[in-house]
Amino acid sequence: MTVTVVVGNPKPASRTLTAATLVAKGLRPDAEPAVVDLVDFGAALLGWGDPGVAAAVRTVADSELVVFASPTFKATYTGLLKLFLEQFDGGTGLAGVLAVPVMLGAGPAHALAPDLLLKPVLVELGATAALPGLYLSDRTFLEDGVIDAYSERWRPVARALAVDAGVPDHA
Template structure:
């Protein structure tokens, strides 16, 4: 069951977070483009029950509702800060709680942030295979941005161009998904 939301999920473990701000920007732009509501969540919001959870059922009711919001989203904008060439451990723990079919066919736009160019392939080598496992429809364009790609919180023109391209791709995936849903209902 869909909640008609574009859901941003950030793997940041601290606040304030440039990763969360970037995910918020991309999520809001995608939601505006396709005429849907949006919400942005992060690992911090899941609280302490996440630490000992081995399944979604082990989470406290608040955290369980947040994970269900991710599962029920029309599309996801995923983001993680890059630590030692990969996503954060708690981000992966959240994803590990999902059943393999939970994200099947869901449009997903990938983002990541990091301190420098050494981490730029993280989206391709870490995030893309993770969401391929779930059979999600990941946009061909992913966005990695380093701290030098932002001036006073505003993304550079090259990052903005990649965001626009990824949003166009996600919009097409959402249109296709809506058409399949209508055809299945007929």
């Protein structure tokens, strides 16, 4: 199974990247995720036609499971992630992709943001968003057990969806 992590944090090598990678590995421990850290693209995300951005779009569109992760900025996901998502065709750009929205924040005030704000965009782009979004504390996610509990609960669903899509289950 092809697994990718897309990170919309404007800081390189962020906690968001760490969390998203842990979620991807938790859901599909048999696959090493590719990483698209959007901060690496900078101004190239502002238009269309950049070869690096186009390659990242193809990587994501060709993946079977993609964790889309962002810190919570102004009660929603970052503009960096929005710019990247604008590169996909509406309705079909993420067809065949099982998308998992993940957001990190300082407190529980925006705990519904992954499902209320990020998931609808992913669905609009054609992704299957069958798993609930995951909101993590940016300070405690490494030790609070939330990623492990989420992975244990939803790994069978991710696996079943991959099998239904014709991907053999080797785990």
